[in-house]
Each structure stands twice: as C-alpha cells, then as structure tokens.
Amino acid sequence: MPTPPVKGDVNPKQRQYEAMVRALSADLYRFAWWLSRSETVAQDLVQETFLRAWKNLDALRDAESAKAWLFTILRREHARLYERKRLEVVELDDTLPEDAAYASPERSGDAAQVREAIGRLPDKYRAPLAMQVLGGMSADEIAESTGQKAGAVMTQLFRARQQLKKLLGGRAAAEGGRT
Incomplete structure (x- = not known):
C-alpha cells in the first residue's frame, strides 16, 4: 500500500x-x-x-x-x-524635455549610447546578442532556443558585434576620436 x-x-x-x-x-x-x-x-x-x-x-x-x-x-x-493586439501609434513632440524623475544613469552617457546602438541592430542579430550577453547562454543554447544551427548563431553574434562596433565607432569619429 x-x-x-x-x-x-x-x-x-x-x-x-x-x-x-x-x-x-x-x-x-x-x-x-x-x-x-x-x-x-x-x-x-x-x-x-x-x-x-x-x-x-x-x-x-x-x-x-x-x-x-x-x-x-x-x-x-x-x-x-x-x-x-495592435498598438496605437501616437506622435510625440520631440521638443518635450525629459522628466528628471524618470532620468536614470542608463538613459544617458555611454550606457545609453550602447543601448541605443544595440536597439538599432536588426532583430536577427539583436536577439542572439541579448541572449548571450543578458542570458548568459552559449551558442549551442541559443541555437536550440531559436531552432538554428550553432554555426549560424556564431555568425549572427559575430556580425552583431561588427555592426555594433561600426555604430559605436561612427559615434567616436563624430566626437573627434574620443573613446
């Protein structure tokens, strides 16, 4: 029993x-x-x-x-x-100042510029990069999660980093070469 x-x-x-x-x-x-x-x-x-x-x-x-x-x-x-659901699109006035109560260190400085650059990456590069950097996932785990081969994920990660370097490098050149 x-x-x-x-x-x-x-x-x-x-x-x-x-x-x-x-x-x-x-x-x-x-x-x-x-x-x-x-x-x-x-x-x-x-x-x-x-x-x-x-x-x-x-x-x-x-x-x-x-x-x-x-x-x-x-x-x-x-x-x-x-x-x-379909999201409603609302036009915002670009001249509105940012509310200081919502300002955070991540919204300004280098972290904000890196975050903005990552946000401009195509989704096929941004998602694997976020899974690796934020989730700590290996290429094999990302491949399993996305239904791709590990080699394809490695290529996407490499290209994501290359595009990120270009985006951030262009910013450094515009600032007079400061890093």
Missing part, C-alpha cells in the same frame, strides 16, 4: 519547477526587458513564460535544456503580444 503524502510534502515536478524559477527568473526578466523595453511587459512575459512552462513541464525532456526551452517560450510569448 503506497504511503500517503505528508502535509507540506512537495512532488518532484513542483520541486523541479521551483528550482527552475529560482535559477532562471532573473535571466528571463533581463531578456524580456530587452525584447519589450518595458518593465511591466517584461514582468508579464516572464510570468506567462513560467505559467506555460508549468503547464507543459512534462514536455521538458532534459533538465539541462531548461534555459533554452524557457527562452523559446518567452520569445513566443513576446510574439503573441503583437499577434493579439
């Missing part, structure tokens, strides 16, 4: 899920923020990602590939946002 579960006892599936959440939520949030550029949207994306992961945890064959699996879910959730 099987032993009845003890109150407070957690099943292995739940333990695996909780470990995944603890280990990967920060990486997923950083990647979601890079995709959406919004704190609240990023939080919602991560929450939806973990909800889908919980529902489909049985589909995860190998715990080692959990990170790539979750990044894939997150990218698909982000794409679903734009399938479901």
Whole structure:
C-alpha cells in the first residue's frame, strides 16, 4: 500500500519547477526587458513564460535544456503580444524635455549610447546578442532556443558585434576620436 503524502510534502515536478524559477527568473526578466523595453511587459512575459512552462513541464525532456526551452517560450510569448493586439501609434513632440524623475544613469552617457546602438541592430542579430550577453547562454543554447544551427548563431553574434562596433565607432569619429 503506497504511503500517503505528508502535509507540506512537495512532488518532484513542483520541486523541479521551483528550482527552475529560482535559477532562471532573473535571466528571463533581463531578456524580456530587452525584447519589450518595458518593465511591466517584461514582468508579464516572464510570468506567462513560467505559467506555460508549468503547464507543459512534462514536455521538458532534459533538465539541462531548461534555459533554452524557457527562452523559446518567452520569445513566443513576446510574439503573441503583437499577434493579439495592435498598438496605437501616437506622435510625440520631440521638443518635450525629459522628466528628471524618470532620468536614470542608463538613459544617458555611454550606457545609453550602447543601448541605443544595440536597439538599432536588426532583430536577427539583436536577439542572439541579448541572449548571450543578458542570458548568459552559449551558442549551442541559443541555437536550440531559436531552432538554428550553432554555426549560424556564431555568425549572427559575430556580425552583431561588427555592426555594433561600426555604430559605436561612427559615434567616436563624430566626437573627434574620443573613446
């Protein structure tokens, strides 16, 4: 006769899920923020990602590939946002000063220029670069997450860095060669 579960006892599936959440939520949030550029949207994306992961945890064959699996879910959730609703476009007056309350060090200086340059990269280069830099994923993990070969991912990462150097190098030349 099987032993009845003890109150407070957690099943292995739940333990695996909780470990995944603890280990990967920060990486997923950083990647979601890079995709959406919004704190609240990023939080919602991560929450939806973990909800889908919980529902489909049985589909995860190998715990080692959990990170790539979750990044894939997150990218698909982000794409679903734009399938479901059309965003309203509003023209903004470029002469409005930036509200000092919302100013942060990341919005000015070198970090802002690097962030802007990364934002100008084509998505096919920006996404793998963000997965590697923010998510700490290897080329193999990125390849698994995006359904590409590792060699293609390596090429995209190389080209992303080359374009980033050009974008940032052009800025340095415009400033008189200062770096």
